[in-house]
Amino acid sequence: MRGRQFRQFGSTVMARLTAPTAPRPTRLAVVADPHVSTRATDSPKQFEKTASLFKSTIMDINSRDVNAVLSVGDLTKDGAPWDFDRVDDLLAELDAPFFAVPGNHDVPKTFDDHRSASRGRFIDHYTPGTLPYQIEVGGVDIFALDSAWTADGDLRDSHDGRITDDQLAWLTDRIETADCPLVFTHHNLPPTARQAEASGVASGIDMSGVPIMRNGDEVMETLAAAGVPLVVTGHIHLPGVAHYDSPTVGDGTVTEVTSPATCTFPQAYLLLDIDSRGTTVRYVPIASERESLDAYHARLGGTDVDRGQAALGAIRTAQFPLHEEWVPTQSRPQQPPTSPRSRSPSVDN
Template sequence: MASPLDRDAVPSGSLMARLNRPRTDRSTRLAVIADPHLSTRQEGTSKLFHDTERHVANAVADIARRDVDATVCVGDITKDGERWNFDRFDELVADLDAPFYSIPGNHDVPKRGYDHDNLPVSEFADRYAPDGQSFPFHVEVGGVDLLGLNTAGSEEFLYDSHAGRVTDDQLAWLDETLPETETPVVLAHHNLPSMSEQVHEHRDLAEPDMEIPPEMENPEEFVDLLNAHDAPLVFTGHLHLPSAVREGSVRELMAPTTCSFPQGYLLVDVGPDGTDVRFVPVADFEGMVDGFRERATDSVTARGLTGMAAVRLAHFPLVDER
């Protein structure tokens, strides 16, 4: 494990955001990964299925030397919820010393039309939620309160859709739980409205034929509740690119995917002065070029999202509040 001196050193990677909040007197480091889409039996596509094991392994190896307090995934661990892909992912993250937690993404939960045996959401919770909890969950990590939601669905809701929803019971749970936390950080797979609006704006400006990825069905209720309790930060995934927005007093940071361009994860330091978030690549220069080429030539939608990612990488840091 790294020494406290090593922990205070500037880590490799690019500064994505420097935030005034959240803050905590107890310095806490998190690794946030998103959308690994691990696939052990398929190759190709812009998700680089043939490289997903290597990218996850690279992320795990890098995180393991960072002295993190926990690693969290904001969903889409697997290609489409296959048990064998979850099993392989668990083998890879077993090399992490710190706790690992995950919420489900829309490709992790059962959906109509899959021709394989999906992992039920209850078993997903057994593997990746804190001990004895399901979704939503609350766990204290260092000086941070992690609140994990299931926006992706289950056998009971969103079975016919890849859209997102924060169910009424989860909204009620948040309403009760947020006041009990000192430093809440919310985890959700799907994005807040302002993040989705970035996709609409890019389509209108640059890619009129691109499709809009599935969005959250009831984001206004969710945003209103977060603002009512002055929740400072939400981490999301889903769109496979790094980005940042603000909804009232709430900041959303979207983590990039490990599977496709720009392959990486987020290293998050929360301390007395605020929160610093760095983008750490999990592919070398050649791998990044391959990822860019495959995604930019896959479809109009993939090309549009790749363009959005490239623009945001060129404008790092996306947020600097200090």
């Protein structure tokens, strides 16, 4: 990274949503799947470049006047303590408040070849001190849910996800007083999973290897019943917008926005601008043309899922905006960033 010159990258509108809205303009940066690694090489994920790309992401975010940064998981390659230490070194350069949920690569697994950092370390470093949690950022009530770890250990031998019943009950209780709710978690939910599967079938690529959210339908019904208009995920390394229409809740529509990874093609992060008009989702690339091309070819040399992600990444970025529910008639109002306030949840899981 030494000698790498910073330049602000451009951004493209990926979606415009009518909800959530906020009484005062709030800008959130969403970062997914940096997979920071200090020792691994020779992979379609190009682990040797992950720290450099995460640094580029942080430097670009610093130029964007954001209220807070949300990480939807997989900060590290496989939860090694030395990789989390590198993440911390990089985050020391971030100007905005940072909040995260763990991904499947951030928590201990039975098949790890090293002693992984504990869940407690993750909570201490990247949350208000507990998980799940609620924070208020600007005009937005943000709810963080953990899909990567369960107390009974049923995810330790798998990269699948599950959001526990205790967390769903906590969300249902807390969200009653939220005026502008937004949920973020790591694993993809049924709208994105079905969309990826359909896209894979259409292009002749098997996308079934992506680890799933085991109780995804239950989670979506809980979100719909609670009136959550938007959930943000990562995990699949692709930009996306998908929708869920509840079969049991009238007007129970939930939009799932997935953030691309910073480590693999197409390397990017998202900006969410939330104001009285709705939510504008902007896609911000963080790699040079050469880096993007190298990452694309690296993915083509991997598994079916790697090749599928490369193909779908190219297709989707060429189709922006992926979804528009309104068209702007005036410039986005400006509002100085405000510091987030955390609210301690009352559930242990």
